[in-house]
Amino acid sequence: MLLYYLAAIFKGLHPRVDDDFVDKLNYHYTSAIIFAFAIIVSxxxxxxxxxxxxxxxxxxxxxxxxxxxFCWVENTYYLPMHHAIPQDYGERRSRQISYYQWVPFVLALEALMFYIPCILWRGLLHWHSGIDVQGLTQMACDARMMDHEARSMTVHTIAGHMEDALEIQREVSDRDFCGSCFGRRFGSYVSCLYVLIKILYTVNVFGQIFLLNTFLGTSNILYGFHILLDLLNGREWDESGNFPRVTMCDFEVRVLGNVHHHTVQCVLMINMFNEKIFLLLWFWFFMVSLITLCSLCHWLIISLAPTQRVRFIRKYLHATELVTDRQSVKKFVHKYLGLDGVFCLRMISAHAGDIMATELVVALWHNFNDRVRKSPIEMFEGANMVMQSPIKMTEMNFKSWLLGQHPNKAMFEGGNPNRGKGKRRKSDGYFTFV
Known part of the structure; x- marks a missing residue:
């Protein structure tokens, strides 16, 4: 039974298709490297x-x-061979090296810390988002090898799931204060959560470098470069004192009621491995921190900048020559898809490819046009979805609405005298002004 639960836990930590390569670089590849080093040292x-x-x-x-x-448990201290042993025991204790016994545990803790943002992302995404990003993206990935008819059906299924999820997300958030606070009301819960997880990854990897320096007892921010420079200049451990192989140890024994003090010289062979491991880890953390920081800046720009979202969707619409005006694309992106819809499409594009993303955008575009043409007309005022009175929308009015050319809102309101009073009721599954 225990092995079953352990297998389920490790299976749940496998890479999935609801994040990008930089996330996998943090929680999967980096953790695997650290665990491997921990096993070697152990x-x-x-x-x-x-x-x-x-x-x-x-x-x-x-x-x-x-x-x-005793010397392994109670620490040793480094003293160059040509230096005399200090008579003051306090000075000896100040030179003690106390990290080597805890290396496997510290490495295991570091690996776990790289997994924490991933666990939070999957837990909060499943618990409160309302959008199965993993399932939708996996369906798109599986559909790549299908024939045209089966792939078309899968694309329409994904589009329907996305549309329903985004609509339910908006409706539920109107009654859910927590969802409104965290972005569900504005269709941005998943996007904001993902950016927050990116920030956690960035803070974690920079914190790992700081933890590494603290653990090794150094305040040198560029510790790895300092060690590498020592090695390139031929300065070995006996000169620098970093990861010394030969150390001193003081201990006392009681013989026939008398306390005898002994000082012995010890060889820490494990430090030969620790030096190489921590040097590699320091440079690996430094590289991952730069990549993660760039990824965070990238996702901040593409998630929060409206022009980037429009440009992303417009790229796929232009590929099929469906639309040329900018206003209709803006309404489609900002009022129909929202931040979370665009986020799902980005994940599908990254994992399933541009072909699947193009077909899915086209399907959503047709669904959007069909919904706008129907009665009641779906309008989005700010972040809240408001359903107007049921009327038939003419082709001219439809095109004018898409292009933003509707100075006279009465042509959409169908002569509703109570429009603007803020009173709403539910009618046929939609919110209708009465």
Whole structure:
């Protein structure tokens, strides 16, 4: 039973199609690298001999084992060979190196921290979004290898799901204060949540660099470059003091009521691995932090800039030569799709390809035109969807509405004298002014 739950947990952490490559670089590839390093260090520590000490000749094998265990647990301190051993024990303690015992646990914690934004994203997306981004994108990916008829049916199914989800999202948010606060009322819950997760990824990776420096006891922001420069200049550990192989250890033993002080010299073979591992991790974190920061800036621009959303949708509409005027595309993007609809299309485009994205945009465009032509007319005032009185919309009025050329709103209102009083009632599944 326990193995079953563990398998389910690891299966849930597999990469999915509701995020981009930079997210996978953080929570999947980086975590896998860190876990691999943690296993290597753990094997050396708990299977091999991480420390060996040079003890006096009178020490028995049991005393030698006790000395090595004590020095491993209670820390050692680095002292260059040509320096005299300080007489002050306080100075010796100030030189102690206390990180090497905790390396596997720190690496495991770092890997977990890279997974936390991913867990939050999937949990909040499933719990409160109302849009199954993973399911819709996976359907689009599966439809790529289908024949034309089956792919067309899948595209219309996806378009219908998106339309229903976005409409329900707007209706539910009118009665849900939490949904309104977090963007569902404005069709932006998923987009805002994704940008927030991007911020968490960025904060996490920069925090990892800071944690790495703190763990190693250095305040040097460019620690990795400093270590690399030492290696390129031929400055080994015995000069720099970084990841020393040979250290000193002080311990006391009580023999016949008398306390005896001993100072021994020990070899930390594990530091040979730690030096290379932490150097690689530091540069990996530095690279991931730059990539993640660029990705955050990219998603902030394409998600929050209205022109970028219009340009994205217009690209696919122009590919099929369906529309040329800018006003109709703006209404389609801002009032019908919203931020979350465009976000879903971006995910589908990134994972299923431009062909599937083009077919889906065309299907949504036709659904949008059909809905506007029908009675009642769907109008969007600001962020709230308002349904006008049921009338038949002429072809001229339809084109004028798409182009934004409707200075006289009465031609849409059907002579409703109560328009503007703010009173609404439900009628045939729509909100209607009475």
């Amino acid at each position: 094997a050396k520590q708990y299977v091999g001999y991480p420390i060996q000490c040079w003890v006096p000749a009178q020490f028995t094998d049991a005393w030698e084992q006790y000395t090595e265990n």
